[in-house]
């Protein structure tokens with residue numbers, strides 16, 4: 001028989017806990033048995049509070065009734081001690097319970113729970129969906145008609161250096177950045193100006 005009688009504790013005001021309990025009850029990510037265990041431990045906190053505040057003069061004669069041993073907790077939730085252990089682990093992992101342990105008085109190698117500290121309910125952080133990376137937009141070819149129209153409009157000259165050879169049609173706003181094939185997004189550049197543009201040196205500079 002353990003010489004340590006574990007306590008159940010909570011920090012914070014009673015009002016907050018009502019809210020936390022309510023939110024906990026609605027959280028679908030916590031299994032019902034773990035919620036029941038949380039509530040069971042909470043009921044022992046109330047005993048603890050009453051005892052320390054001396055609001056109630058009569059304390060149950062059978063002290064063991066007030067001590068949240070694993071066996072007692074198992075009775076409370078109507079499950080086995082193994083289930084209590086499993087739910088304690090699950091509540092600890094979920095950040096809802098902190099189990100303080102002490103060495104067993106008769107065996108320093110054994111740690112036994114000395115306090116079940118209920119922690120405030122924190123909603124499960126919402127995991128933002130991974131950013132959807134849009135596949136690169138498929139490049140639409142510039143039709144021969146459009147090409148001829150833009151060349152005529154720009155006088156068959158590079159809009160940067162007025163060269164008349166090796167002319168290309170350039171997207172003022174890059175296709176990769178959402179620029180379109182509309183006439184007003186197209187201009188004539190010689191290959192040399194266009195390649196300087198491509199390396200970024202003329203990026204964003206319009207003629």
Ligand SMILES: [Zn+2]
Pocket residue numbers: 158159160161162163189190191192193194
């Ligand atoms: Zn040029």
